[in-house]
Amino acid sequence: MSGHSTYQPSNGFAKWLDARLPVGRLVWDSFVDYPTPRNLNYWWTFGGILSLCLGVQIVTGIVLAMHYTPSAAAAFTSVEHIMRDVNYGWLLRYMHANGASMFFIAVYIHMLRGLYYGSYKAPREVLWILGCVIYGLMMATAFMGYVLPWGQMSFHGAVVITNLLGAFPIVGDAITTLLWGGFAVDEPTLKRFFSLHYLLPFMIAGVVVLHVWALHVVGQNNPTGVDPKSKADTLPFTPYATVKDGFAMSVFLILFAVFLFYMPNALGHADNYIPADPLVTPSHIVPEWYFLPFYAILRAVPEKLIGVLAMFGSIVCIFALPWLDTSKVKSMRYRPQARLYFFIFLVVCVILGFCGAKLPDDQVIPGLTTFVLVDSDLNSFVWLSRVATLYYFAYFLVVMPLLGLLEKPLPTPETISSPVLGGEHKD
Amino acid sequence: MLRKVTLLAAALLLVGGPAMAAAKAHEPEPVAFSFEGPFGRFNQVQLQRGYKVYREVCSSCHSMTLLAFRNLGDPSGPFFDPEYSAEKGLTSNDNPVVKALAADTQIPDLDGETGDPITRPGIPADRFPSPFPNIIAAKASNGGIAPPDLSLMAKAREGGPEYIASLLQGYGPPEHGVTLAPGQHYNKYFPGGVIGMAPPLAVDKVSFDDGTKSTVKQQAEDVAAFLMWAAEPKMEERKKMGFSVLIFLVLFSGMLYASYRRVWKNESH
Amino acid sequence: MAHTAVDATNPAAGDDPSRRDFIHIAAITAAAGGGLAAVWPFVAQMNPAADTLALASVEYDLTKIEPAQQVTINWRGKPLFIRNRTPEQIAAAVKDDGAALRDPQTDAERHKEGKAQWLVLVGSCTHLGCVPTVGGGEYGGWFCPCHGSHYDTSGRIRKGPAPTNLVVPDYAFLSDTKVKIG
Known part of the structure; x- marks a missing residue:
């Protein structure tokens, strides 16, 4: 996006389109010719891995929503319907549930890489803040998504987290009541969480576009933290970064597949296979692993x-x-x-x-x-x-x-x- | 994973520490189930025995609402028969064993003409009938606590099938200081030790059709295996698909690595 | 895509005699194959689920149907007609076996052997799927109110836009008085 474009339409149609809607040029400049520092290490592959995670979550989520019922009476059984009766439903649901954990593993590595190599410093402040916004949206999405199966942990997790907001003086109670749509976590809460859980990933995708845009304006940081000064410092994104990202993604998918196929419930909690019961709290209530430090x-x-x-x-x-x-x-x-x-x-x-x-x-x-x-x-x-x-x-x-x-x-x-x-x- | 790490670390810390307080439940005893490990599969004969234990013992108090009779004849299920599989253009609905098992039960329904509540023999599409008509009745008949549904029991408790197998064999006289009210029992594997369920199993309580000796241990492990299948009926399919996916991904990663080395071979980095 | 880009952007690649490097092609092919395989579960999940298929066959007790009556039951989310035909209706249908039919079929082909009395049909007009009303139309069979298709007492299309006869589903007599559909 920055600098002079080297895109050359290869045929008549591409030339015609380029004069009207230069998407080919945009893709070429952003993902082919785009100069990347030549010394990027594997910690830099997590941006690409995160796009993959977002894609997997959105696609599996859309498909799961075709079978899920957002109602207090039917949510739990509709998830089990997916697990037992829907063709490949178990695969799609385990993909979505474990995919969330994979997403957070990748985002934490991505953030720590930024922290270690100073990727937040001038001129990349906006880039960093957009990343933080994505992380915030991810946490909101993950929290609401965890409520949807309407198991014991879903329900009481929602109770605990929404009650947090009640801590604020004066407005606290009004906020929680508004959030619940009632006097406790119940049917209206589940329905709005489902709606928002469907919406937020698309907002994440929107902010990701801004994040990538900001990245391409300022250019990537690199392990030395010294900005590229000449052509000798960079390599074109394709094939150099593409093939490296691809390799890293594939290795990441191996990790994903091990969890998905061989320990799909290891990152979850047994109590969430008990249908929600507002009258009984699990003896030990914990959030998903990615929220534990904040908890x-x-x-x-x-x-x-x-x-x-x-x-x-x-x-x-x-x-x-x-x-x-x-x-x-x-x-x-x-x-x-x-x-x-x-x-x-x-x-x-x-x-x-x-x-x-x-x-x-x-x-x-x-x-x-x-x-x-x-x-x-x-x-x-x-x-x-x-x-x-x-x-x-x-x-x-x-x-x-x-x-x-x-x-x-x-x-x-x-x-x-x-x-x-x-x-x-x-x- | 983190939980595993936590457990491991806790176990390490325990080595030098004194014995745990008496209130803590005992860890379940390990059982070598056939379905453990990346290539583990359900033992069909064991599942059949386990179903019999459920049907003859557990089902008088515990519902299993997520299971339908047809599931018994699904691939990897207790009564799966390749003659009645999708490859033959049939489903578990056509499996005569499944039909007979379903017909053995009475399903509450409404009369198609009068709308009166009736019961009729089950069909494969029916879900397992519940012992109590509703949760209030279940509570009223069981000292105020409804017996939990067993459909997902093997996934809904820490320790899973091993916990179930241990619990069913874990009854005994109360340990120091535990007092029992009427209708309560002591079980060392149950959190807190005091459980409402009376010891459900006994020697020869269930007679196994395959001639297996009907010990309490046998019954407990068989029903635990059956409940694991009930909670995760697609486990075999999952592991099988996982194996192919992993083989593909490892090969694919290898190819991408070679491709990556090729692309970068003239660039120092 | 990557292999052409190698050539275009990496001057060093010119040293390589095989311009279309095998390993890149293999990797891209594997990616495409893996991607395609991964699409399948996302498509297959839209097919009927196991519980839907389990309820796809129904049994019905025919003694509940009076002569000249029809019952409509729900089968796979569609109406299913079971009609107890009178001898006159059967005769009318047989008489027209030789008429100029749009979708030629004899009445005998549309019921089970020896069970001419019982006609089992999917109650969806073959035009665009409306539910025809029983006893209506010029032939005393069914009449579709949506676009005016007339069916005779054998459920054959006689007049109007529908292209084919009302569909006879797979069914079997379990006993003299009980049918299983599907």
Whole structure:
């Protein structure tokens, strides 16, 4: 999209169309001739993998909606109808359910890659924020989609999450009532969640177009964080990036297929095979794995409103990242200290996920009773998640701003091709 | 996956730790089911025995509303017969064994002319009849707690079929400190230990047509296998398709890798 | 597509004697094949589900039908006519076996042997699928109100736009008084 177009219509029809609607030129410039930095590693293939995930979710979702019934009385049995009676229904439903998890695996890798290589820094702030918007929409879509089978986890997950919004003073109750369309999660809630669950993926697709557009305006970042300076630094998207993305997608599909065909329920929860019962809550209510870190942050705070604010705040931090990081150097390849804090951050996120899956008062080290600090024993998951939450926020709000000012980065190369052709820094 | 990792980590942490508190339920005992593993398949004779246990014992209290008699004759089902398969232009509806099993039951229906509630012999398209007409009746007859539907039981409990098999054999005198009210029983595999269901199985309670010795363990494992099939009837089809898909994807990835190496061979990167 | 692009954009590819590199063609073919195979479940899911197929045959007790009466039952979501014909109606139908018929069939071909009394028909007009009314029209069989097709007492098209006779479904007598349709 940027620079001069090299598209040459190959025949009369292409020439005719190009003068009227230059879609061929658009595709050529965006996905064939588009210059990509020559040093992109496999972490850069997840953008393509994510488009594949979105496509799979939309196509399977449209097909599932042909058989699903959005009503409290029939939703659970209609899902089982898909699993048992619809031709290949089990395949389509497991694809959709596990596809959501695959989507989140890919998006987390994509985001962490951006974090590590400084892909959010000028001039890519808008690109980053659009990505964050996509992530937000994905979370909303995934949450509402999980409600649709109307199992025990669906129902009580919806109850817990919608009640979060009740924490806000004055307007809280009005918001939850509006969201439910009643006085509890019920039929109207399910119907509107279904409608929105169908709508949001298309909004995601729209924002993805903007995301790709913004990407093609500013160009891709690369492992060195140094922008391409000449033609020697780049290669045309096709075939170089296409074939690499294709290979990565195929490997990713192997992972997907292992879950889909051999452990389709491993990422889900057994309780969701029990039809929703508003009168009985499952003994241990947990969200899907991709929400667990945020759930842990929520539960780390003993006060309801502050807990909710902390949870939303943890996502706001990601949005604000371009302005929180003060470093002039993009890639952490040249920021050894930042790299250390990054890997601690990574571990902390995993710990938070771990805590989110546990009961808050469970002991981290079984059988070891220490002493009660404030409200809980120090050896409990609630305290572990508090420590982790503290690091999570400190990483964004303290480490990021200060480190950029205090650290001494390694020298960065002049151009992409200098370290590449010199053969240094291969990672 | 994360749950698996969590379990693994928890198990590691446990090694050095003291014994668990008494209130925790026992982990289910491992059973070597035929359907485990990437190539595992249901054992059809076992499913037939399991169906008999369900029909003669469980079904007097537990419904299985998602199952229809025709399912019994579906591929990988307990009474599947290749003579009555799609390849022969027939369906499980035509399977005489399935028809006979359906006809053995009475299905509530409405009289086509008068609209009066009646019962009639079942047909393959009918779903398994429920023991109670509605949930209120189910609760009233069972001390206020309705016996859960068994259609998805093997997927709806942590531990799945092994949990079911263990639970059915797990009755015994209460462990230290557990007191039982009338109508309650102690079962060490049940969360909390106190269960409303009386011990359902007994030696020779069900006579197996294939001559298998009818022990409690046998009955428990057979019905657990049957419930696993009932919860996931497409498991064999899924694993079979998965195998072809994985072979394809591995070969395809190999080809793409070769193609990728070819494209990039003159470019340093 | 990729292999041509290799040639177009990569000057180094010119060194390669085989311009159409086998491995690229193989990979693209595999991608196309895999993609096509993956489409099938998405198409097949629209075919009737197992529970729909399970209910596709119905049994009916004929003793409920009085002479000269017709019952309409729901079969696969369509109306199914079961008519108990009087001797006069049968005679009228047989008499017209030799008439100029648009879709020639004898009456005997349209009922089971020895069961001339019972006519079982799919109650959809062969023109555009409306439900014909019984006893109407110029031939005393059925008349379709939508576009004016006249059927005789054997369900054969006699006048109007419909191209063929009312369809006789697959059915069998389980006993003298019980039929199974489908």
